[in-house]
Amino acid sequence: DAGVTQSPTHLIKTRGQQVTLRCSPKSGHDTVSWYQQALGQGPQFIFQYYEEEERQRGNFPDRFSGHQFPNYSSELNVNALLLGDSALYLCASSLSTFEAFFGQGTRLTVV
Amino acid sequence: AQKVTQAQTEISVVEKEDVTLDCVYETRDTTYYLFWYKQPPSGELVFLIRRNSFDEQNEISGRYSWNFQKSTSSFNFTITASQVVDSAVYFCALSEWGNQGGKLIFGQGTELSVKP
Numbered sequence: 001d002a003g004v005t006q007s008p009t010h011l012i013k014t015r016g017q018q019v020t021l022r023c024s025p026k027s028g029h030d031t032v033s034w035y036q037q038a039l040g041q042g043p044q045f046i047f048q049y050y051e052e053e054e055r056q057r058g059n060f061p062d063r064f065s066g067h068q069f070p071n072y073s074s075e076l077n078v079n080a081l082l083l084g085d086s087a088l089y090l091c092a093s094s095l096s097t098f099e100a101f102f103g104q105g106t107r108l109t110v111v
Numbered sequence: 112a113q114k115v116t117q118a119q120t121e122i123s124v125v126e127k128e129d130v131t132l133d134c135v136y137e138t139r140d141t142t143y144y145l146f147w148y149k150q151p152p153s154g155e156l157v158f159l160i161r162r163n164s165f166d167e168q169n170e171i172s173g174r175y176s177w178n179f180q181k182s183t184s185s186f187n188f189t190i191t192a193s194q195v196v197d198s199a200v201y202f203c204a205l206s207e208w209g210n211q212g213g214k215l216i217f218g219q220g221t222e223l224s225v226k227p
Contacts, residue, residue, distance in 0.1 A: 033213070033214070033215075035215075040219075040220075041219060041220070042115075042117075042202055042204075042217030042218050042219050042220050043156070043202070043215070043217050044217075045214045045215060045216070048213060048214065055213075056213055056214050058214065088154055090154075090156065092156075092215075097213060099158065099161065100158075100215070101158070102148075102155055102156035102157075102158075103155065104153055104154045104155040105154040105155070107154075
């Protein structure tokens with residue numbers, strides 16, 4: 001049974017560009033959450049998707065947007081990248097309100 | 112507002128020593144969940160334990176034990192007879208009741224280094 005998978009594992013982008021990160025949830029899970037983890041910090045909640053709708057959102061600007069597909073997979077899009085967006089982006093999946101399982105993350109570097 | 116504080120940024124111990132990682136939290140909710148996660152260098156957050164706020168019973172799992180004290184808003188984690196494989200960053204987290212799969216509020220993390 002595959003766990004939460006994220007792609008790509010590493011990514012380098014230039015300031016001002018746009019990026020899309022992808023997440024496939026653990027089998028049977030219908031809810032996906034995204035977190036940003038800056039170096040040396042704890043993960044910060046970006047938003048959560050359930051039934052293809054954004055259910056909760058953290059304190060992140062509108063440059064951060066997402067999508068959930070009918071197969072429950074999800075994308076995180078970040079527009080107009082800033083140097084400060086460099087971080088590890090973690091995806092977590094859960095079955096509705098039950099315990100979340102995390103993927104290994106996508107390391108984004110903005111230069 | 113909800114907040115989790117892990118005052119210990121880094122801890123270094125020698126193998127077989129016992130080590131306690133501190134976690135203090137703030138919330139106005141009367142019911143909530145508390146978690147501990149381990150993050151090895153690979154990056155994935157590995158779930159260790161979840162506690163419900165109304166269950167203050169201490170828990171032991173092998174070399175791991177957890178001390179939850181609601182009166183002091185603390186949820187401390189002890190590793191007995193530490194091993195090199197325990198080296199990782201450990202996070203304490205808080206979530207609202209009824210939605211443990213939802214928004215998690217994480218502390219800053221404690222980096223544990225266990226030397227042979």
